[in-house]
Amino acid sequence: MSYILASNLVKKYGSGEATVTAISDMNFTISSGEFVGIMGVSGSGKSTLLSVMGAMNAPTSGCFVVDDIDIYRLKSEKRADFRREFLGFVFQSFHLVPYLTVIENVMLPLAIIKASGKKKRQMAESALAAVGLQSKSHRLPNQISGGEKERVAIARAIVNEPPILLADEPTGNLDTRTSLEIMDLLRQLNDGGMTIVMVTHSPDCAAFAGRVLQISDGFLISDN
Amino acid sequence: MTLKQIAVRNLMRRKGKAAFVLAGLAIGIATVVAVISFVEAMTGDINHKLEKYGANILIVPRAESLPLTYGGLSLGGVSFEMEEIRETDLARVNSIKNYRNIAALGPLVLGVVKIDTHRVLLSGVDFKTARILKPWWVVDGVFPEAEGVLSGSEAARVLNLQTGSPVNIKGRQLLVSGVLRPTGSQDDQLLFTTMATAQEILEKSGRVSMAEVAALCQNCPIDDMVQQISEALPGAKVMAIQQVVKGRMETLAHFRKFSYGVSGVVILIGALVVLVTMMGSVRERTEEIGIFRAIGFRKSHVMRIVFLEAGIVSVLAGLIGYAAGFAATSAGLRLFIEDRMVHLNVSPGLAAFSFGLALVIGLASSAYPALMAARMDPNDALRAL
Numbered sequence: 001m002s003y004i005l006a007s008n009l010v011k012k013y014g015s016g017e018a019t020v021t022a023i024s025d026m027n028f029t030i031s032s033g034e035f036v037g038i039m040g041v042s043g044s045g046k047s048t049l050l051s052v053m054g055a056m057n058a059p060t061s062g063c064f065v066v067d068d069i070d071i072y073r074l075k076s077e078k079r080a081d082f083r084r085e086f087l088g089f090v091f092q093s094f095h096l097v098p099y100l101t102v103i104e105n106v107m108l109p110l111a112i113i114k115a116s117g118k119k120k121r122q123m124a125e126s127a128l129a130a131v132g133l134q135s136k137s138h139r140l141p142n143q144i145s146g147g148e149k150e151r152v153a154i155a156r157a158i159v160n161e162p163p164i165l166l167a168d169e170p171t172g173n174l175d176t177r178t179s180l181e182i183m184d185l186l187r188q189l190n191d192g193g194m195t196i197v198m199v200t201h202s203p204d205c206a207a208f209a210g211r212v213l214q215i216s217d218g219f220l221i222s223d224n
Numbered sequence: 225m226t227l228k229q230i231a232v233r234n235l236m237r238r239k240g241k242a243a244f245v246l247a248g249l250a251i252g253i254a255t256v257v258a259v260i261s262f263v264e265a266m267t268g269d270i271n272h273k274l275e276k277y278g279a280n281i282l283i284v285p286r287a288e289s290l291p292l293t294y295g296g297l298s299l300g301g302v303s304f305e306m307e308e309i310r311e312t313d314l315a316r317v318n319s320i321k322n323y324r325n326i327a328a329l330g331p332l333v334l335g336v337v338k339i340d341t342h343r344v345l346l347s348g349v350d351f352k353t354a355r356i357l358k359p360w361w362v363v364d365g366v367f368p369e370a371e372g373v374l375s376g377s378e379a380a381r382v383l384n385l386q387t388g389s390p391v392n393i394k395g396r397q398l399l400v401s402g403v404l405r406p407t408g409s410q411d412d413q414l415l416f417t418t419m420a421t422a423q424e425i426l427e428k429s430g431r432v433s434m435a436e437v438a439a440l441c442q443n444c445p446i447d448d449m450v451q452q453i454s455e456a457l458p459g460a461k462v463m464a465i466q467q468v469v470k471g472r473m474e475t476l477a478h479f480r481k482f483s484y485g486v487s488g489v490v491i492l493i494g495a496l497v498v499l500v501t502m503m504g505s506v507r508e509r510t511e512e513i514g515i516f517r518a519i520g521f522r523k524s525h526v527m528r529i530v531f532l533e534a535g536i537v538s539v540l541a542g543l544i545g546y547a548a549g550f551a552a553t554s555a556g557l558r559l560f561i562e563d564r565m566v567h568l569n570v571s572p573g574l575a576a577f578s579f580g581l582a583l584v585i586g587l588a589s590s591a592y593p594a595l596m597a598a599r600m601d602p603n604d605a606l607r608a609l
Contacts, residue, residue, distance in 0.1 A: 051603045054518065056517075056518060056601075056602045056603040057603045076523065077522045077523065077524070080517065080520050080521060080522045080523070081520065081522070082520075083518065083519065083520040084519065084520025084521075085520070087520075089518050089519065091515075091518075095511060095514070095515050095518075097512055097515060099233055099234065099236075099237040100225075100230075100233060104225055104229075104233075107225035108225060108230075108515070108516075108519060109519045109520060110225060111225045111226055111227055111229075111230060111521075111525075112227065112520070112521060112522070112525050117226075120225060156519070160520075
């Protein structure tokens with residue numbers, strides 16, 4: 001069971017007169033198995049919030065707890081371990097490693113775990129099967145479409161079977177039809193018990209979420 | 225997928241950069257290997273040649289009085305009436321422990337003779353040995369037989385001798401077989417004849433006044449040789465010609481230091497090539513490193529990838545550098561050393577050293593880039609696009 005708690009989260013950049021407040025005193029909880037959308041216009045603080053939730057961006061103040069673990073009390077290397085074990089991250093620009101094949105990209109999070117090559121390959125093939133891309137496992141990223149790249153990114157995020165998936169604008173670079181395919185995929189993963197937090201500016205995509213947090217100028221203005 | 229596979233795949237992707245780093249390091253290693261091998265071979269060759277040029281140990285009769293000569297000038301009467309060394313005793317030198325280090329043993333019998341109105345030193349030598357001990361001797365004429373005499377250039381001038389001139393020494397008629405060209409040493413003032421002839425003339429049958437020894441000291445310190453000869457000849461005084469020995473050693477030491485200095489500079493340049501290239505590579509991989517960190521790679525994992533890349537290139541550089549250095553030394557020896565007897569041996573120790581040096585240099589030069597990569601903030605790295 002995963003349980004996410006954000007308490008009095010504040011994130012500021014810069015100092016003095018050049019200080020920019022990206023997140024202002026944000027409080028929310030997310031239960032295990034929820035599909036939560038985070039919506040807001042550009043510059044509202046969505047991606048900053050996601051990076052804080054991804055244990056990659058320490059808040060200026062406040063705390064962020066996952067499964068009773070105060071993430072930002074952990075040392076840097078322990079936070080890396082937390083990311084590996086608890087989180088799957090889907091980036092807006094896919095961020096696939098260009099010189100690795102599809103299956104090698106999916107196996108990337110497994111490079112640092114102790115398992116046989118065969119076991120790692122099985123896990124990667126299973127993740128690719130879940131996103132419907134088994135036939136393209138030996139292609140390079142520049143040999144597949146945008147939608148397929150997004151599927152590879154999702155496969156990489158779930159190969160370790162993390163309890164939480166964080167997705168930053170997963171359909172931002174995709175056409176409508178492909179976007180819907182990706183959203184269907186995310187819903188299937190959520191139906192399987194995975195907690196999903198998705199940043200989006202698209203109401204159509206947000207409709208797939210069970211709950212939407214609306215953010216504006218760093219403030220949480222609604223939680224529906 | 226393992227960290228090693230990630231490192232190898234990145235090297236294969238950036239073959240040009242990898243080759244550049246490999247070349248920089250391999251050239252450095254090749255230089256070190258070539259310099260060390262060349263220095264060792266040249267040292268052996270120089271040492272061998274230096275040892276051929278004259279004696280480095282003197283055996284003289286033990287005497288109570290101090291000699292009154294300095295730099296070839298006699299400041300008092302030099303006495304040759306001290307008890308000479310017996311030839312049979314001198315033969316014991318060939319039975320010392322390091323007898324193989326003796327390149328030549330040249331006995332001399334010395335005595336003063338009168339020719340016309342001049343007093344001159346007559347020296348009886350074994351001319352075969354003398355040719356080894358004094359390779360700078362150039363004779364206008366030929367070396368003498370039993371009834372012949374070889375004149376030093378100054379002695380010939382003073383005594384008005386030339387090749388073919390008769391010379392009467394203590395009632396014995398000898399013929400000048402040749403005249404030495406000027407040597408700049410005391411040999412210019414002497415008359416030389418065979419050992420037997422000189423011993424008869426000087427009435428010193430079976431005895432010698434001193435002996436010169438050319439010892440090969442590469443594997444045996446000169447002091448050991450002196451000690452062993454002294455024990456074989458308790459009645460003689462055995463001395464190393466310190467200036468000669470020290471001079472040789474200093475020449476070799478200077479040569480060695482200079483060579484090592486040059487190779488140190490080349491290695492430093494190789495290390496800088498590795499450092500700068502790896503830093504550039506890390507900067508180009510900001511996104512990739514951000515991905516690694518975001519998906520849960522620790523800083524140590526990122527560093528390990530950089531070190532693995534450097535390690536793979538360094539291993540190859542060590543192997544290639546050693547082979548290239550060895551080949552360069554072989555070619556260099558053929559060009560610079562006329563003596564075909566100089567050998568270059570494959571040295572497992574040097575191979576292991578060059579391999580280890582390549583690894584140390586490669587990894588040490590990659591330390592800063594690896595640290596730079598590990599310290600990248602994943603959030604900043606991913607936002608940088």
